[in-house]
Amino acid sequence: MENTTEKGAKFGLDLLEAIRISAGTVQSFLVSLMQPGWRLYQVLIILGLAVLCFGLHKFSGHLLQNWVRSREGWKAWQLRMIVQIRRRLGLLWYALLGWSVWLVMQEVTWPSRSYLIGLAATLATAWAFIGFSARLVRNRFLRRAVTWGLWIYVTLFYLNISDEVSLFLDRIAISVGDFRLSMLTLIVAAVVIGTLFTLARLVSNTTAATIRKNEDISPSMQVLAVKAVQIGLYGFAFFAGIKAVGIDLTGLAVLTGAIGVGLGFGLQKVISNLVSGVIILLDKSIKPGDVISLGDTFGWIQTLGARYASVVTRDGKEYLIPNEDLITGQVVNWSHSNDFVRLDIYFGTSYDDDPHEVRRLAIEAAKSADRVLSHRPPVCHVVGFGDSSVDYILRFWIKDPTGGLTNIRGNVYLALWDIFKENNISIPFPQREVRMLGGTGKQNFGDDAPAPEPEEDAPAEKDDKAPDT
Structure with missing residues (x-):
């Protein structure tokens, strides 16, 4: 208990000391701006460039949008690229104008008098590059986390305070016995895992395209090979990222096993569908492109997923059939062994x-x-x-x-x-002949009048089916 209290007190003192040093640095910088000099002039130039680039962003973005609307036949990836450029026109303008001003001032005055302008242009260039590069991450949440993380790191790096911030984040930690987990470790792990996941996705997409082009591999084995490559690459990326930041998972083995047993009982259907999907891919009983009937559903296998198969019917409906139903149910495969x-x-x-x-x-x-x-x-x-x-x-x-x-x-x-x-071949259909009993005149019956009784010698109604001649 005393050890925990001492650690908490030490952490609080370190935090106060870091805040005091940061506040002192910011205060001294603000005080220097209050005095006339080149530092103040550079800050004013940076602010002026920011206002100018904001106006250029609005104006050029409107022109770019009108130009794109006048074009036809553009592909989706081209339109997405234009959208990303339009969103970052302000940074691009700032990087262009900032470097131009910096080059001019390097020639006409001392280099130290344009240091802040060069720093601002460098940050604008790095932020724009990160914004475009982060589009490689498909997951929206992960892409935002990577983008903001890299922006913050680049900013701290060029401001020469990355070491101090790293030391501060490393002090924010949780220790349980020999296990220690700091804020810096979590951030590094997120960045490393995100980067490895992005690389894994690029490699898996390239490998999947190569496998699908190989006509010697059956469609079902292509799906199985692609799934195996994706699981292998993403699993390797996760565990490699964890090990790269120094997190030891051996201490969590017992806890992981208990969680696995609980998930196994709670996700029986999901696991059954996953295993059924692997069996379907291995025995090749159903593959993409096959025509199947399952109950009232008749359609084409569009995709075979890990949990379900996508069946598209003639009317455009897409049914997601669990893989377990394809294993345990009676399925008619119209094109299993041959197409006849x-x-x-x-x-x-x-x-x-x-x-x-x-x-x-x-x-x-x-x-x-x-x-x-x-x-x-x-x-x-x-x-x-x-x-x-x-x-x-x-x-x-x-x-x-x-x-x-x-x-x-x-x-x-x-x-x-x-x-x-x-050829005068007739197709017969049932005919019904109705004969009216009694007189042929019309009779009106009141509500209280009894219905007429049929005559004793009158013939009964007769249904006759005769061919249409």
Whole structure:
């Protein structure tokens, strides 16, 4: 307890001493500005350049926006670059004008009389460079953290106070036994991990593009290889960043194991989907581009993710199906081993039509439709004698289920309709005949009048199905 109190008192004294020294430095600098001299003149020049560059930022930004709007056919990355330039026009103008003034003053007066102007131009150039370079970090929060961290570090570095600030941040620490974690360590870890994550993303994107271009690797193995590379690179970046700043994770092994067990029980479904995704990629039962049916969902596998598969239907809807459902459920893969698909169409014709002629015409109609394979010729069979028609089944093959199934069935039905109409083949449909009982005149019945009783010798209603002739 006494040791902890002594550490707290020492930390408080160090903090007060750092604040006192910083306040004294700032005070002496402000006092020097109150006296006429080149230091005051340089500060006024810096402020004047800031006001001028603010106006130039507004004016040139408006001109750049109008110029871009007059252009057509620009790519997305070009437009994003223009947006980033427009946001940083003030810094770019300040860097340009600041270095120009500094060069002029280097020639016409002593170098010490333009030191602050050169420092301001250097900071503006560094801030602009950091702003553009930070766009490589995709994550918005991480990008902002890296940007502000680098801005602060560059500022402290060029002001020659980075060592003092580092020493101050290192004193702000938490110590538990042999474990010590300071504010400086956390900041360095965030910067190192962010940088390594950015490099890992660039390497993984390059590797993924190379893997996807290799036609010798199946689509499912391409997805698995890309996921493995990403997990490996990001995992290496994280642990390398932790080790680079000197954080020892061996003391947290027991705690990490306990947390892992708890997460395992709480995230059973998530882990099941992850394992199912790996199994799907390994056994190649489903791969991107396959046409599948799962329940009422019929569509194309667009992507295979770590947790779900994206299935796009013909009407543009995108279903996110968990990988576990693809493993445990009954899935119809229309293009698993090959792309050949047989479709069946049922129809009926009148008993007055010759079934041999009907079969011949049906096969001819199927052959005339697009996408129907000729080397696997259609066949037509009689499957029964119905109440009002002779029933047939027409079977044909296609090789492109990705082109849709409903549309090819519709085309074959239209071909059947046309060829039957040309050859006077009738397609029967049920007909209902209604006979009115009693007299043919109109009768009005009141609310209290009884309904007329049917005559004893009157025939009953009759439903009759007859072919359409």
